[in-house]
Amino acid sequence: MKLVQIAGYLGSGKTTLILALVRIIAGKGQKVAILVNDVGEVPVDGKVMEEFGLTVKDIGGGCICCQVAGNLRSTLKTLAREIDPDMVIIEPTGMAVPGAVKEVAGYVRSPVDISFGPTIVLFDTTRAEKLLTYETLERLVATQLKDADIIALSKVDAIENAEVDLARQAVSKFNPGAAIIRLSTMSGEGLDDLAEAALNVTINA
Amino acid sequence: MIAEDNRSQKPNVAHDGINGYGTVVDVNTGKAQNIDTYERYALELMKAVSARCVNAGAIDIGHIKAYLEGDRLFVYASAVGDAPDITVKSEGDGSPMAVSLTINSVVYGIDKDALKNATDDALDEVAGVFGFTVTKR
Numbered sequence: 001m002k003l004v005q006i007a008g009y010l011g012s013g014k015t016t017l018i019l020a021l022v023r024i025i026a027g028k029g030q031k032v033a034i035l036v037n038d039v040g041e042v043p044v045d046g047k048v049m050e051e052f053g054l055t056v057k058d059i060g061g062g063c064i065c066c067q068v069a070g071n072l073r074s075t076l077k078t079l080a081r082e083i084d085p086d087m088v089i090i091e092p093t094g095m096a097v098p099g100a101v102k103e104v105a106g107y108v109r110s111p112v113d114i115s116f117g118p119t120i121v122l123f124d125t126t127r128a129e130k131l132l133t134y135e136t137l138e139r140l141v142a143t144q145l146k147d148a149d150i151i152a153l154s155k156v157d158a159i160e161n162a163e164v165d166l167a168r169q170a171v172s173k174f175n176p177g178a179a180i181i182r183l184s185t186m187s188g189e190g191l192d193d194l195a196e197a198a199l200n201v202t203i204n205a
Numbered sequence: 206m207i208a209e210d211n212r213s214q215k216p217n218v219a220h221d222g223i224n225g226y227g228t229v230v231d232v233n234t235g236k237a238q239n240i241d242t243y244e245r246y247a248l249e250l251m252k253a254v255s256a257r258c259v260n261a262g263a264i265d266i267g268h269i270k271a272y273l274e275g276d277r278l279f280v281y282a283s284a285v286g287d288a289p290d291i292t293v294k295s296e297g298d299g300s301p302m303a304v305s306l307t308i309n310s311v312v313y314g315i316d317k318d319a320l321k322n323a324t325d326d327a328l329d330e331v332a333g334v335f336g337f338t339v340t341k342r
Contacts, residue, residue: 010223011268048281095223100217
């Protein structure tokens, strides 16, 4: 069971990306399940994904990188037992630290055979200045970017290319080793690249 | 150390300044309403919650998400940023006179009480504009 994490700050487009990505990956014969974590007391994303016909497990009541970390492991075991998917796409809350989520998932042991795909972190290019200006917000966003294997510059259809380039320069400072791609779920730009990465890239735990 | 069971643990310090609030309400419209009305209602609700959060001092609207569910009707709405960027999508062809509404607000820069008040007050305000009644579960 391969785990692919799609992380990123609130409103960066994670749910929309997953809805698009699952169709591509499932179209290649993969059995995909989604694990969604909402930070508010009542989950919304999981319900919306189910309405679009996806197989979803919801974790509410806190963030899976810290407050309800134990739930992540038990839910992964349940997914393995009940659905046995080839791939689980994990959508943590927009305030989650991706490295912590991966660490928690890494504690899942036998009988579940887990491998890790890339950690994809979305960065909302339309809000680049705000996300990297406010001290505590910048600290969270920077931490998320540092944990990425792939940084997806989202909503590139909504701004000028020069602004996208500035965002690319800004995020690359936080994680020079990460692959950076342009993403627009509106136009489809970057979707095939991310699907290929999810399918074919394996990362050491 | 990560607990072996499902007990809640302390939030990561990286979450400082971000608060979430969610609630579920029953919306009674008094008569059958079509999907266009429910879409407008969801749109105005997103605007109202965002505006109230900004007025309360929010630095960034992380997201406000909601869905309405009724007989053969599903409407999903989200708002991001303090401009805000609002999306409303729907499915179905029903015209129910009552729906359930689930809303989840996550905002940076205001405390949880202020976020709760902003969300709850916006629910009352927009229901009033449309002549609807909202009842918390």
